[in-house]
Amino acid sequence: MNIGLALQVVALGMLMLPSSALTVAWVMAAQGLSGIAKDLNKMSAKSAIKFLVTDNAQGTLFRWVALLTGSKNALKGAGFFLGGTLLVLVGFRTAMVVMAAALAIVWLINLIALQSDLGKSASKPKFRQVFSKSSAINRLSLCRLFLFASRDVWFVIALPVYLAATLGWEFSKVGGFMAIWIIGYGAVQAIAPYLTGLRAGRVPDGRDAMLWALPLAAAPALIAYTLNSQFEAELILVGGLLLFGFLFAINSSLHSYLIVSYADRDGASLDVGFYYMANAMGRLIGTLLSGWLYQVWGLQACLWISALFIVVTAALSISLPRSGSTLPTTQ
Amino acid sequence: MTNLSAELRQYLIITASYWTFTLTDGALRMLVLLYFHQLGYEPLQIALLFIFYEFFGVVTNLVGGWLGARQA
Numbered sequence: 001m002n003i004g005l006a007l008q009v010v011a012l013g014m015l016m017l018p019s020s021a022l023t024v025a026w027v028m029a030a031q032g033l034s035g036i037a038k039d040l041n042k043m044s045a046k047s048a049i050k051f052l053v054t055d056n057a058q059g060t061l062f063r064w065v066a067l068l069t070g071s072k073n074a075l076k077g078a079g080f081f082l083g084g085t086l087l088v089l090v091g092f093r094t095a096m097v098v099m100a101a102a103l104a105i106v107w108l109i110n111l112i113a114l115q116s117d118l119g120k121s122a123s124k125p126k127f128r129q130v131f132s133k134s135s136a137i138n139r140l141s142l143c144r145l146f147l148f149a150s151r152d153v154w155f156v157i158a159l160p161v162y163l164a165a166t167l168g169w170e171f172s173k174v175g176g177f178m179a180i181w182i183i184g185y186g187a188v189q190a191i192a193p194y195l196t197g198l199r200a201g202r203v204p205d206g207r208d209a210m211l212w213a214l215p216l217a218a219a220p221a222l223i224a225y226t227l228n229s230q231f232e233a234e235l236i237l238v239g240g241l242l243l244f245g246f247l248f249a250i251n252s253s254l255h256s257y258l259i260v261s262y263a264d265r266d267g268a269s270l271d272v273g274f275y276y277m278a279n280a281m282g283r284l285i286g287t288l289l290s291g292w293l294y295q296v297w298g299l300q301a302c303l304w305i306s307a308l309f310i311v312v313t314a315a316l317s318i319s320l321p322r323s324g325s326t327l328p329t330t331q
Numbered sequence: 332m333t334n335l336s337a338e339l340r341q342y343l344i345i346t347a348s349y350w351t352f353t354l355t356d357g358a359l360r361m362l363v364l365l366y367f368h369q370l371g372y373e374p375l376q377i378a379l380l381f382i383f384y385e386f387f388g389v390v391t392n393l394v395g396g397w398l399g400a401r402q403a
Binding site for chain 1: 352
């Protein structure tokens with residue numbers, strides 16, 4: 001935890017240079033540090049909480065871990081809004097100074113008050129295999145890769161730049177919309193089991209994954225199509241993307257459920273790299289495509305590719321196992 | 332009882348730290364994106380700014396995911 005916080009302070013410090021010194025390579029390096037810091041913090045926060053509540057009831061553990069992870073989207077969303085607002089109010093450099101100072105204080109509190117053996121992530125392991133022996137798990141991981149790429153291909157670069165440059169939105173409004181999207185996504189994910197029928201005792205399978213992917217694919221396609229007509233383009237874009245967020249959360253939550261159920265069914269362990277990195281890889285691909293497609297062909301191209309990626313997800317889902325209506329049995 | 336409250340204090344510190352960090356993580360994403368857009372960077376250049384950030388996400392998920400599965 002301490003290393004992660006310190007790395008983020010360094011990353012913010014690197015960005016305090018005057019704008020003429022902020023070359024692409026320099027900012028890439030600072031962002032790389034920030035990415036490592038994020039992952040270190042996430043892992044150490046999770047493992048520290050596991051360690052802290054081992055003696056207590058398991059139910060307590062789940063509630064605390066759920067609180068920690070469930071609030072992640074809300075805080076990240078609040079951060080989006082804060083970022084846009086800080087840029088308008090105090091400018092980039094001052095924002096870096098303010099955030100670095102806040103984190104430095106948190107870091108000091110950690111140094112003083114946190115037990116030294118806590119919040120440290122364990123040493124690096126050798127991983128056993130990249131792909132699972134269960135082909136269902138591999139296929140589902142590939143579905144997940146395309147699913148996350150379908151979001152980030154418009155979300156990461158294209159949408160915020162479009163909102164600011166083409167629609168002329170204020171930066172705080174852009175940050176605000178991104179915030180609402182990510183917070184809403186987190187909230188829908190939390191209630192997704194009720195919507196897919198899991199809570200009512202209906203067990204979702206590969207067929208549900210395919211059926212839920214279809215309306216998700218329709219959303220960006222319809223937005224892209226109607227953006228041509230100039231008719232209420234802003235309203236359709238905003239409403240359509242919120243609808244996308246709603247459906248995306250359900251799809252993502254379905255995948256999380258299915259992966260565990262397939263691991264049970266096939267007696268396969270889940271220590272496979274591909275499953276864990278699938279969504280991160282999808283994000284990486286989506287981010288690059290978002291910048292490139294938007295620059296060359298514009299927002300509509302990003303939305304069409306998003307729809308295409310979800311069609312690929314749906315097509316891959318056809319081959320996923322169907323369990324019927326009974327719970328998959330272990331062994 | 333004192334033991335429990337000490338644990339709770341540790342938990343609160345970790346959670347508060349993680350929340351503060353996540354807040355700055357989200358803010359930094361928007362700041363970098365919008366600021367470099369304002370400076371006139373092309374969308375693809377802005378995307379490149381984020382590739383190491385995302386790349387390390389892939390690496391740590393690969394390694395950390397394995398770790399998480401082993402501990403579970």
